[in-house]
Amino acid sequence: MKYILLSLLLVSSLFAKLNITVAYPYIKEITHSIAHDRVTITALSRGNWDPHFVVPKPSLVAYLRDSDLLILNGASLEIGWLNPLVKSANNPTIQKNANGYLDLSHYIKLQDIPTSTDRSLGHVHAEGNPHFILDPHNVIKLGKVIMLKLALLDPKNQAYYQKNFANFKAHWQAKLKSYDTKMNKCKGMMVIQYHELFNYFLRRYEINSIDNIEPLAGVSPNPKHTLKLINTIKNNNVKLILQDVYHEHKTANFISKKTGIKVVDLPHDVGAMRGTNSLDKFYDKLTGQVCR
Template sequence: MKALIFILLLLSFSFAQLKVVVTYPWIGELVREIGKDKVNLHVIAKGTEDPHFVVPKPSHIAKMRNADLLIIQGASLEIGFLPPLLQQSNNPRIQPGRQGFLDLSQFVELIEKPQRVSREMGDVHPEGNPHYNLDPHNIPVLAKAIAERMCQLDLSNCSLYKTNLEDFLQRFKNKLKEWDESLEKLKGIKVVQYHKLYDYLLQRYGLVSLGTIEPLPGIPPTAKYVEELIKKAQGVRFVLQDVYHEKRTSQYVAQRLGAKLVVLPHDVGAVSEVKDLFSLFDEIVQRLNQ
């Protein structure tokens, strides 16, 4: 009898999927690439949502209650919705500092770190710019970090995770070459963006940002601010707009500057063409080269 229970237990463990909750679709894509059918994945935000202002839902709490691993983008990006979800999940395994909690921002060099950490002006980037996932060169190190943590939590499938990781990294490396070649042609081009969403991408490929439609990250523009922006942003070729902010101000700024308004996806699912990490960067490259 004992032996039978032991075998049943062993079977249940070997067939159990690793339960992973992630905050954003692009992180989910990495988990899916590495874990495939060994992982039960739940993604909190939709690709069409503002990553700063995701609507927390009870269904997320239920998933977090049973999760083995929670992976976040970090750098305060989730601060508006994640802390109450984490608390209400009442799951000690996925709390900060535990093995079941992985903050990906620790693996990249954050840019635009403020001298003085403060949210008093409404700035939603108190630790620096959290949108590091939009530089495709940051993706491989993050994929490795996720695979390593999945291995620690699920040793039985570790060799499979490593194989899947290597396969992903190879395919991604090939695409990186292609994206680099296309985007390096845009070096020196001047842009304005709505939010500081694309700064890592702009920095990587040498595009020059002459300002943002928002006076501060998270703060909507006033008419006076927009006029000042137009004065200092002469010579821009693109006004970069995300999918979730109002577009009227960008349209107006683009028209006044004789620039082209380009709507760029910021995550998987932001526009219908973007179904995974590969098509995310394909689409960004294509829209910037149109």
């Protein structure tokens, strides 16, 4: 009887799927490209939500309780919502520094690292800008990190994950080449954005973001700053206002009306807006909206 039970346990562990919970849809997409249906993946947020302020609904705790792996963006992007959920889930496997905890920001060279964390400068991201997924050149790097983690936690599928990653890498190398060519004609363009959400993308393609609609990170627009922006636009050859999907649009529309420059909506994650429901479509849309 004991042996039967033991072998049943062994067999079920051989066929058990890894249960993965991820913070954002883009992480789900990358993980899915490498693991396909050999794992179960749940994203805790939607692509059209403000990634800084996901509502920490108690229903999300159940996913974390059953997870073998938690993959987060990190660099404090989840600071306002994820920690209490992980705490409530009380699952030792996915605690910080445990094997089932993967912080993607540890594998990226962060930009915009503040020299001061003075709160009067706004709600600055203290470790640096966490919005690194906006640079498509980070996709392969993140895919590799995720592949290595999956192979470690689920060695029986290691070869499968490696093979899928090789395909993923080849696919993205070709995509990056086409984006680099497409974006080349917009080099040097001047834009303004709402929050410093698109910095990694803009720097990659040498587009200059000369100011933000929010006067300080995380601080709502005010009339004085908005008038200053209108003057900045009039005195410089600013081409576009880059608007994210989750902030109010009226300030951008007002500035547009006063200056005649166009507002474009940009996705910040997979599923942020119509026509962005895969990683490919997300970057297709992002590059296409900025550089036509």
